[in-house]
Amino acid sequence: MMRKFLRRCWKCEQGLAAMEFAFVLPIILAMLLGMVELSQALGVRAEVINMASTGADLIAQEATAKGSDLDGAFNALNAMLYPHDVSVATITITSVIDGGAGANPIVAWSCSMGSGATPATKGTTPSNPTIPAGLITAGGGGSVIWSHVTYAYTSNLSYFLVGTKNWKNDFYLKPRRVLQIPYSSNPASTLGTCNF
Numbered sequence: 001m002m003r004k005f006l007r008r009c010w011k012c013e014q015g016l017a018a019m020e021f022a023f024v025l026p027i028i029l030a031m032l033l034g035m036v037e038l039s040q041a042l043g044v045r046a047e048v049i050n051m052a053s054t055g056a057d058l059i060a061q062e063a064t065a066k067g068s069d070l071d072g073a074f075n076a077l078n079a080m081l082y083p084h085d086v087s088v089a090t091i092t093i094t095s096v097i098d099g100g101a102g103a104n105p106i107v108a109w110s111c112s113m114g115s116g117a118t119p120a121t122k123g124t125t126p127s128n129p130t131i132p133a134g135l136i137t138a139g140g141g142g143s144v145i146w147s148h149v150t151y152a153y154t155s156n157l158s159y160f161l162v163g164t165k166n167w168k169n170d171f172y173l174k175p176r177r178v179l180q181i182p183y184s185s186n187p188a189s190t191l192g193t194c195n196f
Contacts, residue, residue, distance in 0.1 A: 034159070040155070041153060044084055050080060051080050051091070052149040052169040056093070056171045058076060059147075059181065060174065061176055062177070062181055063177045065181050066187060070111045070192055071191045074192055081151075088115070088152040089151045090112065090115070090116060090148075092117055092120070092148040093111055093145065094120045094147075095143055096136065096144050098143065099125070099138070101139035102139075105126070108180065108183070111189055112193055118193070119193055119194055120195065121195055131146065141179050142174065143174070143181065144172045144173065147171045149169050152164050
């Protein structure tokens, strides 16, 4: 009797698909959550890269950078992060000029926005990071606009990406219309802190 019952259970295939699905479902859900979380994180990382290049590009088009130009750039960069939290982003836009023959490049002016963001000090040599070699020729009178963006990313799901990921990107661009872009504080920047 027991042997017949076991043989019948062994040959019965009813409910087999449901049982297999029950085994596979947790794996499929974990993969789906992982893909959603990773794609969102990579999207924000791409925005940090785009923000750095856009910040430098917006200012490199000017002949003179005014506070209103910096405010416009900061507003545009914040809009790029929507709908993500902009309060954990810092943006610094700096003009680095030729220091003269035989001298290192120096900061002409710098403006930053965001919690804990500090602009570079005027007259100092940028050190973190250093300006890549070849961007400014010593004694040539040139300059470069340096845009530095940081973002402290925390996943909404925190399933695979646990904790805060600190992303940063630097972008350098030569001015398009003049050799050096001077900063005019009239009108002053209302969104950022500037050293000029």
